[in-house]
Amino acid sequence: MPSAKLTWVEDAMFVASDTRGHTVVLDVKQEAGGSDSGVQPADLIMFSVAGCMGYDIVSILKKKRANLQRMTVEVEGERAPEHPKRYVRLKLKIRTNPEVSREDIQRSFELSRDKYCSVLATLRSPVEFDFDVGTE
Amino acid sequence: MPSAKLTWVEDAMFVASDTRGHTVVLDVKQEAGGSDSGVQPADLIMFSVAGCMGYDIVSILKKKRANLQRMTVEVEGERAPEHPKRYVRLKLKIRTNPEVSREDIQRSFELSRDKYCSVLATLRSPVEFDFDVGTE
Numbered sequence: 001m002p003s004a005k006l007t008w009v010e011d012a013m014f015v016a017s018d019t020r021g022h023t024v025v026l027d028v029k030q031e032a033g034g035s036d037s038g039v040q041p042a043d044l045i046m047f048s049v050a051g052c053m054g055y056d057i058v059s060i061l062k063k064k065r066a067n068l069q070r071m072t073v074e075v076e077g078e079r080a081p082e083h084p085k086r087y088v089r090l091k092l093k094i095r096t097n098p099e100v101s102r103e104d105i106q107r108s109f110e111l112s113r114d115k116y117c118s119v120l121a122t123l124r125s126p127v128e129f130d131f132d133v134g135t136e
Numbered sequence: 137m138p139s140a141k142l143t144w145v146e147d148a149m150f151v152a153s154d155t156r157g158h159t160v161v162l163d164v165k166q167e168a169g170g171s172d173s174g175v176q177p178a179d180l181i182m183f184s185v186a187g188c189m190g191y192d193i194v195s196i197l198k199k200k201r202a203n204l205q206r207m208t209v210e211v212e213g214e215r216a217p218e219h220p221k222r223y224v225r226l227k228l229k230i231r232t233n234p235e236v237s238r239e240d241i242q243r244s245f246e247l248s249r250d251k252y253c254s255v256l257a258t259l260r261s262p263v264e265f266d267f268d269v270g271t272e
Contacts, residue, residue, distance in 0.1 A: 004182040008207035041187030046140040047152040051177030071144035086257035121222035
């Protein structure tokens with residue numbers, strides 16, 4: 001079962017750890033009470049879906065023996081104006097070097113979108129939550 | 137408008153950047169074709185919602201002048217068995233030091249859950265997507 005643990009450091013700073021020993025520092029900008037020493041929690045949603053689709057597309061292009069040299073994924077988010085300001089729409093712009101054929105990149109993208117990308121599928125459907133809140 | 141950019145490095149490794157200059161290395165374990173040099177894209181969903189709720193709860197407890205010294209947020213994810221193996225349920229366990237009153241931690245958590253946490257609200261509702269895919 002996938003799991004993670006976050007530990008509060010000070011102010012708005014947390015250190016997030018996965019089960020494999022990787023850590024990410026989370027923080028917010030000064031106007032929001034932080035010290036801007038790490039990525040904002042809400043930005044990780046964009047990193048997550050772009051990373052998931054990027055990984056799928058690279059994996060599939062490699063299986064197709066495409067001549068992949070470069071790839072970028074740019075994301076823009078549109079958030080609701082009122083609290084809780086949820087993301088209502090995400091726009092992904094995926095680009096490779098021109099030696100990859102239009103057909104290969106399109107087909108790899110479609111397989112990620114329609115079949116493989118767990119993060120995209122998560123964001124497209126409601127997730128259920130359980131909470132357990134208290135003191136040590 | 138929030139935005140992010142990911143650049144492919146090699147194999148399953150990407151570097152994700154926000155607009156404030158913070159970066160996160162993404163990668164997957166060796167069995168999945170990576171070199172395990174960074175966090176998996178799907179794990180960032182857990183970091184994101186735990187960080188968002190942790191930030192809200194710390195901010196509200198500070199306004200209440202609670203005696204907050206420690207906080208942890210543990211997350212467990214339940215994924216669907218079949219591709220795309222989306223997260224169907226996330227369980228969050230939130231703990232502070234015992235000097236914080238039960239009422240304060242509960243009320244701060246409820247404000248995050250019901251009013252402020254943008255990531256929780258994002259995960260509870262379907263997000264729309266636009267894609268633009270091609271070569272440079």
